[in-house]
Amino acid sequence: MNIIDFKWPKGFQSGAVHAGFKSSGQLDMCWLAANHPCAAAGVYTKNQFQAAPVQVTKHTIDQTHQLQAVVVNSGNANSFTGDEGIQNVHRETEMVGQKLGIDPNLIGVASTGIIGKQLEMDVFENGLNQLSLSDSTAAPEAIITTDTTSKKICVETTIDGQLVTVTGFAKGSGMIHPNMGTTLSFISTDANIDGATLQAILSAKIVNSFNQITVDGCMSTNDMVIAMASGDANNHPLTNQHPEFAEFVAAFDHVLTGLAKMVASDGEGASKLIEADVFHAASQVDANHVAKAIVGSNLIKAMIFGEDANWGRIVQALGQTEAKISLDHLAISIENTAIIKDSQIQTFDMDALRKQLASDNINITVDLAAGDYSGVAWGCDLTYKYVEINAAYEE
Amino acid sequence: MNIIDFKWPKGFQSGAVHAGFKSSGQLDMCWLAANHPCAAAGVYTKNQFQAAPVQVTKHTIDQTHQLQAVVVNSGNANSFTGDEGIQNVHRETEMVGQKLGIDPNLIGVASTGIIGKQLEMDVFENGLNQLSLSDSTAAPEAIITTDTTSKKICVETTIDGQLVTVTGFAKGSGMIHPNMGTTLSFISTDANIDGATLQAILSAKIVNSFNQITVDGCMSTNDMVIAMASGDANNHPLTNQHPEFAEFVAAFDHVLTGLAKMVASDGEGASKLIEADVFHAASQVDANHVAKAIVGSNLIKAMIFGEDANWGRIVQALGQTEAKISLDHLAISIENTAIIKDSQIQTFDMDALRKQLASDNINITVDLAAGDYSGVAWGCDLTYKYVEINAAYEE
Structure with missing residues (x-):
């Protein structure tokens, strides 16, 4: 396993823009999309007031263990926003689906920012109109709130002689005390692995990584980690029978743990x-x-x-x-x-x-x-x- | 029930001095003693590392539910001090017992301050040499650490036509997240009540008073609340059959809750x-x-x-x-x-x-x-x- 410069795994493209959720003019919206449906897994906050995007995305992944794209905004958490909040998430998946030509049921949504404010759908639309897909690696910058740096990590390993990349990015800073889910984090890989196996690895490895960090003891309503695997590395399907399964799990764990430490290290106001x-x-x-x-x-x-x-x-x-x-x-x-x-x-x-x-x-x-x-x-x-x-x- | 100016109940005297535990020259040692053995009750921290004075005083009260005096120092918690710490508490009870002519088994000891340092017995002896018993109400000043004000409260009620006083003082400020015990607090009353009944009231009322405050989520190793009843008010013994039992419990609860709120309000650095x-x-x-x-x-x-x-x-x-x-x-x-x-x-x-x-x-x-x-x-x-x-x- 080698730690390499940040890039997307084979099969993924991304983009990030300033939509207008943040008055500061900083990037506040991004997406990550694959060129075909990916195996997907997620873990989610145990806070009783799961935000609307958490509820909808969990439902989506639970159905088929597949996703093709995720769209994320900072500056508004779409949390404690009731039925209107849920409807807005569905509108987001429809709008993104239409723009990318993807089934809305293959689109994950995540939001972070202030709690209790309806998502400004005109701002979302404005952002979506500007978004494009490329090799741009600006997405990690677009999901931060009070973070002082973006959190991203990329590792490469070889499985069945094929180069496999595992890429992750996360936001952190405040309201960080994850339980079974976490701060927003997105892991993508080109490994060939099915959704159920990916979910098993994610659920097992979250316990000793993100669930072992705390900034302020406060468990967010929006915590979510999503993993997507495009399979474009063309290795034989990874199951726990695969001779190099442990190598993939180690790479995946390195990304999760690395991001978790970055989030802790950049906790709000932290100097150490x-x-x-x-x-x-x-x-x-x-x-x-x-x-x-x-x-x-x-x-x-x-x-x-x-x-x-x-x-x-x-x-x-x-x-x-x-x-x-x-x-x-x-x-x-x-x-x-x-x-x-x-x-x-x-x-x-x-x-x-x-x-x-x-x-x-x-x-x-x-x-x-x-x-x-x-x-x-x-x-x-x-x-x-x-x-x-x-x-x-x-x- | 009336809230009155702070004073000791009938049968109690007190004193406070600067022994030298604190380099600042402030009061750092006090005692409260009755002119005969009192019914006594206590609740103690649930921290696994109960400090030496907590262990010894709990043992003392558990034996007979009686105390005649308590001696308290600030500036050193005598916590995580092993066998030597325990021996020092026994030496304290012997020295105080000798000076007051009281059985050492009727003396409670409490300490607050830094953890992990043996109690300076020469300083203790220096303080004891200066201590005297009078109506002085300086004791609440002698137990504070980072507190900005002392915490004290006194209420008066009438039971069987007799004036009954309930007096309490406490320290607070940091490492405040009590569980079944609390910050140091001492309640004295002249009510006639047996130790078991006093313990039942204290154990019941601690739950909604001290156990409902928090300053920083950190449960101290030294938390302890001790209640002593001299019986000098000459009411009929208070049991739950007494027609004015509820009135006494209300007075006792008012003192506990009042002190708890004072401790929360004066939490370290608190402005509100x-x-x-x-x-x-x-x-x-x-x-x-x-x-x-x-x-x-x-x-x-x-x-x-x-x-x-x-x-x-x-x-x-x-x-x-x-x-x-x-x-x-x-x-x-x-x-x-x-x-x-x-x-x-x-x-x-x-x-x-x-x-x-x-x-x-x-x-x-x-x-x-x-x-x-x-x-x-x-x-x-x-x-x-x-x-x-x-x-x-x-x-």
């Missing part, structure tokens, strides 16, 4: 990425939960922003969970400096540790000494900027 | 108190959980700081819970302005609402239209100051 590694947990649930509790603690997040090593807050966060923890053999390290070993406070150079905390990537490692499971989670520091961004958020 | 009232929930658990989810959302907290009415974040927070919510009859109001009614967005004056958000007390009301239960929770806004305080916390 925090990674928590948990070892020797009694179960996978414990391992994942403890890791996420560490990166989700406001006190730890603020401490990392301040480049302070107030490690008692890690103890506090561990104790707040119901995970099994050895009372005699707990170990905690920050940036490879051992703070606690066998549940005893270690002697360490606090000034040297503080200097290490100036890094942009902070690692916290915890050994629960309670079993054989490991887990990782990613988050970001809590900064003045986060408060500033969220004290006045308008688009 | 947020109250969430939830009506027509399908269960008490749903009602309490939804109310706490609203006041616990970083996005809502930041929006209230910014005096912004981005109400979609309330929808997001509701949807993130697993509470039963009517999809047709949900109602949401902010400061009595109806935003959502029968799940439809209402027309309202956004500028007028923004002006109302300049208030120090913000009310968010949600009607889930799913049952007959109500719940309330209290929190505070998320401010630059919270980040500042927690980016560099040292004592």
Whole structure:
């Protein structure tokens, strides 16, 4: 598997424009389309108020596990918009279908932005009139909201001697605390794989990637990850019997995990990425939960922003969970400096540790000494900027 | 029931000094003692790493449901301090017992401050040498850490024709997300009531008072509420058969709830108190959980700081819970302005609402239209100051 410059897999084209959802004049609408129906899979937010595009797109993918195109806008989430919101999504699929000559049932829709405002259909139409399909890779720029950078990643691998590309892009920043779905993210590949298998991989791999990041503990109404596979790489169909199945899964997982870390790293106002590694947990649930509790603690997040090593807050966060923890053999390290070993406070150079905390990537490692499971989670520091961004958020 | 100026109930005396735990020279040690053993009750943090004073004091109260004195320090939490920490608590009870001529098994100990540092016993001894018992009401000042004000409340009621006083004080500010226990809080009363009944009232009333506040979602290792009843009011023993039992419970609850709101209102960096009232929930658990989810959302907290009415974040927070919510009859109001009614967005004056958000007390009301239960929770806004305080916390 090689990480390569961002490009679309064989069979896909894209485009991005400023439709007018954002007053700033930035790109706010894009699409990604294949030249024939693709195998498709999706995972969606568990928020009870799933936004209209999430409801409709989930229904579409559930029916046939196929999609040929997705259209995405930022600047308006089309969330909590009732029947009118649902009808607008259907109008979007019809309009895009007509323009591309594709069955509306093969079109996915995603939206992100402010909640509780009907989608401006005239703006959507304006955007659609300008959209075209090409090798343009501007789409990742068009789905961001308070993000400071676009999130995109591309890996290449060889299966049956054929070059297979897996490409993903995502948005992130705020209201990030995914559960079984996530922030908007779109994975495309030219691998030959059926929808059910693609769904199985996506559902399995989302658990340890996007579901292990948090920015602010707030689960969005619009989270959705969609994967599309064109099959244009011409490998033999990928099933779990395929000798190179694991290689494809690894490539797919690398894209998912890479995007998840980019989203955490660029959380609203973030200046640092925090990674928590948990070892020797009694179960996978414990391992994942403890890791996420560490990166989700406001006190730890603020401490990392301040480049302070107030490690008692890690103890506090561990104790707040119901995970099994050895009372005699707990170990905690920050940036490879051992703070606690066998549940005893270690002697360490606090000034040297503080200097290490100036890094942009902070690692916290915890050994629960309670079993054989490991887990990782990613988050970001809590900064003045986060408060500033969220004290006045308008688009 | 009358709210009166702060004083100790009959039978209690107190004192507060600067022992030296805090380098600032502020009061950092206090005690509260009765002239004979009192009925006692306690609730304690559910954090897995209960601090040494929590473990020892819980054991003491569990044995006999009696206490005669409590001693409290700020500036050091005596938490995650192992066997030495436990031994230090026993030394504290012996030293206090000797000085007051009280059985060490009748002395409760509480500590608050930084985690992971052994208690400086020479500092404790220095404080103890200065401590005396009087009508001084300085104790609430001696237990604060990053609090901006002390939290204290006193109510008076009449039972069997006898004046009964219930007095409470608490600390709060950060690491506030109590579960079954809370921030440090001490309730004293001269009511005649046995320890088991007092425990039953405390355990019942903690659920809708301290357990319904959150500042930052972080459950402390040191949370503890202790109640002591001297019996000096000379009422007939209060049991649930007593005709004025409800009156006492109401007075006790007023003290608990009043302190809880003070702690929320003075959360670290807070500029506003947020109250969430939830009506027509399908269960008490749903009602309490939804109310706490609203006041616990970083996005809502930041929006209230910014005096912004981005109400979609309330929808997001509701949807993130697993509470039963009517999809047709949900109602949401902010400061009595109806935003959502029968799940439809209402027309309202956004500028007028923004002006109302300049208030120090913000009310968010949600009607889930799913049952007959109500719940309330209290929190505070998320401010630059919270980040500042927690980016560099040292004592």
